[in-house]
Amino acid sequence: xxxxxxxxxxxxxxxxxxxxxxxxxxxxxxxxxxxxxxxxxxxxxxxxxxxxxxxxxxxxxxxxxxxx
Numbered sequence: 001x002x003x004x005x006x007x008x009x010x011x012x013x014x015x016x017x018x019x020x021x022x023x024x025x026x027x028x029x030x031x032x033x034x035x036x037x038x039x040x041x042x043x044x045x046x047x048x049x050x051x052x053x054x055x056x057x058x059x060x061x062x063x064x065x066x067x068x
Contacts, residue, residue, distance in 0.1 A: 004054045004061070010035050012061055016049070017041070033061050040064045 002014045014033040031048060033040045042064045044052065052060070 002049055002054075002057060004057050006058050006061065010037075012058075014042075014049075014057065014061075033064075038065070 017030045
């Protein structure tokens, strides 16, 4: 689990979805990010919680917001 703040100052709580491991490439996982007002599902590389820095995670969230 990770908590990151976007450029608007909104906190996003991101948590890996365990049951989604079998859907898609084996080197990626699905992660649900929730701001309280919005909920997004993103696909990131395994190890995202330790390998992605906050700025990179916020970038992925922002991309998912604009495409949904």
